[in-house]
Amino acid sequence: MLDATHLRALGPITTVEPVQGFVGNQNFRLRTDAGETFYYKSGAASALSAEVWACRRAREVGVPAPEIVSSGDSHLIQRALTGSPSSEPEVLEQAGAQLRRLHEVTGDGYGFLHEGLRNNWLDVLNEPFDLGRFSRDGATTTDALLRGYGLNRTPATEWTLTFYRTIWSVMALHWEHAAGGDWFTPHLATITTELPVLELS
Structure with a gap:
């Protein structure tokens, strides 16, 4: 309000x-x-x-x-920041470089209380959660962002992105349900599609 x-x-x-x-x-x-x-x-x-x-x-x-x-x-x-949405590769590469800079910020308070706090984001998640979330947009835009970030798409990277896409959808379902919402279908579709790729035992 x-x-x-x-x-x-x-x-x-x-x-x-x-x-x-x-x-x-x-x-x-x-x-x-x-x-x-x-x-x-x-x-x-x-x-x-x-x-x-x-x-x-x-x-x-x-x-x-x-x-x-x-x-x-x-x-x-x-x-408000000035600017407009863009899918140009050069812009996405710049965004990837900026995201890398953000991930390298240090300070007290990263992580979860029950696990003990760390002094940077990457010590909390071995591979950047933010990249997995962004990769939901598709391979072309993700490749440009990864170039700017300084990562190559390898089988290990692809598995990690898939894992975090799935985790993001599980978390989003929890938040949506807790707030009394009903936007479940896209997240359920992501989980159904991605889980077989992960081959978790």
Whole structure:
């Protein structure tokens, strides 16, 4: 839910539009009288504080990430990034290089409490989970991203991407169910297709 007290610093707002986002959050696009665009997000405090931290660390190492202009226990406001979607190989290679830079950021607090926290993302997952999630888009775009990231597509890499695509769908089913949603079919289809490829015993 929008809270007007959080919006005053943005100046007069001309339009407010609900936008899709992570299940369990409420997201709005805000356009101001000055022609600026912001995104307002409300949700679980732990998830929002993690997003604020991640955006700020990404910007510190030169990775394009939204500027956080306001945050609190149940909300954050971020300035919109300029740009537009692209499937050009050169753009995807740049994105892969930026993702590699993001994965190399160090600091306290990566991982799961019951396993003990690490100081970087790659120590939590032996192979990048984010690449597996992205690979759901198809081989052509994934190959371009991998080139930028600095990985070659090998049988071992392909198995890892398949594994993480499956894990992502299992996690997405859990989140969707927990939020009372019903967007199950695409994730069930992914699991049904990918499990035989993994040949897990």
